[in-house]
Amino acid sequence: MSIEILPDLLGVFFFAVSGCLLAARKNFDLVGSLLLGSLVSLGGGVVRDLVIGQLPAAFSNPLYLFPPLLATLLVFFLYSGVEKTKGLLTVFDAAGLALFCITGTVKALDAGLNPVASALLGVTTAVGGGLLRDVVANEVPQLFNRHDIYAMPAFLGSALAAVCYLTGILNLSTGLAIAVVVFAFRLLAWRFRWHAPLAVWRRKA
Template sequence: MSIEILPDLLGVFFFAVSGSLLAGRKGFDLIGSLLLGSLVGLGGGVVRDLVLGQSPAAFSTPVYLVAPVLAALLVYFLYSSVERIGRLLTVFDAAGLALFCITGTAKALDSGMNPVASVLLGVTTAVGGGLLRDVVANEVPRLFSSHDIYAIPAFLGAALTVLCSLNGVLNLGTGIVIAVLVFSFRLLAWHFRWHAPLAVWRRSPEAGAWTGQSSV
């Protein structure tokens, strides 16, 4: 197994744990947990590889299928002893996001895509699986939540990955630094409920001024 796929496998595992945790919260059975974990863990990478015109690593490299199985079993045995499942789900989701925005961008660059396209594909890799997970589990996708920041940390990580690559300093050390920054940004945004401006400005009835806050 090549060392290059280890960060990708870790991202699959972290995302798969978040999917299995959500399945447990929803009352799914073990098979449902495995399928939801596989969907979030492998979905973003499959989209990435198809866009690049490559055979999806999830299907051509069987070891990728091990991570969702381990995640489902881990949650199966430990779920009842874990408190604050919502927080734990966010932590694992943030870890997967941090790794996938880097590995997705790096793979796009290695495949000859230009920097802008590489950033976009890195973000797609990072948020795609989480979007599929939330839609299938009948949750409001975190990507579209007006009370959270989800894609912006992924954009930051993908952009930093491109900058490091263009300057010839993208390596394990800089990759870890970028991952920590994205992970921290994501958790801080969730904890303090940071959010981006809404899609439209709304006039405040009290002040008679335009505001980016929801009127509801």
């Protein structure tokens, strides 16, 4: 199965909205919102494409420039009506994460990388943009938030995508099912504050 452009563009849009929402929360201007939305939505894919030796899709296909622009305009006009909605940024971020871990893995497999490297590159695609977004906006990156689980859903989605790809059952239906699982995992982890063990084990007194 070759990578489908529609899921990739949807992932770009969802991540771009998360970046623009953060920009609005930080009182960035319109240009800053567009840049942050573009950074989070295209950054992971650029890293992925450079690793596999391809011209990044963000620079070779003009379609990839429209989702960040659309997200910027939507947040500009609608933010005042949704700014009190808790977790909206996390919802859009989770949707982008769910799609990018799959499309990133599939693109790496299509390029001839082995399954393990492809899954790792899928995770990089999924979490890379969010990491850049949080660092640029002077936020503690969700990737390193000890009270949350961010990368583990992406690892699960990338692994499932690689297995389905290798067994020949990866299609739009199975891809959507994987995305739903990753999306739900991410939101449940955020809602119930699931977290991974700390780097150092401490014996309870």
